[in-house]
Amino acid sequence: MSSNKITRNKKDDLFHVIHKVPAGDGPYVRAKHAQLVEKEPEAAIVLFWKAINAGDRVDSALKDMAVVMKQLDRTEEAIEAVKSFRGLCSKQAQESLDNVLIDLYKKCGKVEDQIDLLKRKLRMIYQGEAFNGKPTKTARSHGKKFQVSVKQETSRLLGNLGWAYMQKCNFMAAEVVYKKAQMVDPDANKACNLGLCLMKQCRYREAKSVLEGVTQGRLPGSEDCKSRKRAQDLLVQVESRQQPADEDFGNGLQQLMNQWVPLPSRSKRLPIFEEISSYRDQMAC
Structure with a gap:
């Protein structure tokens, strides 16, 4: 092999590494080139379709096409594509296609579909069918691969389900989840999210206790600046909503008691107000 050809091959390899484009010349490779190098998403979608029809890396082509469609606000079309063509994909790809669908449902506000799919995925975990029967799976985020355990995936799905219930204003279900x-x-x-859910139910004392777990660093992820800042902001809201409510309750109760006991010289109150008065501070809290 000539030195020029070796140099050209090295440059090609470096190009693929830098742009994260697979090697080859099929429709899927051309689609990734259009998506990542040429920055032409519409052309990429056309080529992804060709890859799917040609049976060229169908698993990846369908997922990547749905992602590009989502970026172009063609979410409904992406949902139909995934539903229609996932049967052409391998068994190993079905779980990640479910995750793509969940993101698409979230994007276009299909909360009921999102809830149904999350419940189905959780049911698969409980039945031992998740991760193709393995204890962990390889996930990817921001170009980096990492291992996810069944426990972590269960908690993540429950968190997504809780947020979906929040969008439906079903705060009791969200709290349980x-x-x-x-x-x-x-x-x-x-x-x-749990703290916000409790706030929506006006259970400020419980919300405060949960949120302080973040601000006091008692939970994994408490060191994350965004989570800590969010917890602090929610605690400010808790304080602003809790104090006026306590004050209004106390003032209202006092006014009601004054109506029943208008004269200062009167020595005895009705028994019910003696009972309420003794627990007034506790009730206001």
């Missing part, structure tokens, strides 16, 4: 998620694998982000 968030608490279960924290029992499985606690973290600061879900604690903030």
Whole structure:
């Protein structure tokens, strides 16, 4: 092999590494080139379609095409594509296609579909069918690979389900799910969501206790600046909403008592107000 050819091959290898484009000349490779190098998403979608029809890396082509469609606000089309063509994909790809669908449902506000799919994925975990029967799976985020355990995935899915219930204003269901998620694998982000859920139910004391777990560094992820800042902001809201409510309750109760006991010289109150008065501070809290 000539030195020029060796140099050219090295340059090609370096190009693929830098741009994260696979080697080859099929429709899938051309689609990735259009997506990542030429920055032409519409052309990339056309080529991804060709790759799927040609049977060229169908698993990756369908997932990548759905992601590009989502970026172009063609979310409904992406959902239909995944549903229609996932049957052409391998068994190993189905779990990641579910995750793509969940993101698409979230993007276009299909909360009920999101809830149904999250429940189905959780049911698969409980039945031992997740991760293709393995205890861990390899996930990717921001170009980096890492291992995810069944426990971590269960907590993540429960967290997503809790947030979906929050969008439906079903705060009681969201609370149950968030608490279960924290029992499985606690973290600061879900604690903030649980705190917000309790605030929506006007249960400020409980919300404060949960959020302080983040600000005091008692939970994994508490060191994250965003989670800590969010917890601090929510605690400010808790304080601003809790104090006026306590004050209003106390003032209202006093006015009611004054109506029943208008004269200072009167020595005896009705028994019910004697009982309420003794627990007034506790009730106001």
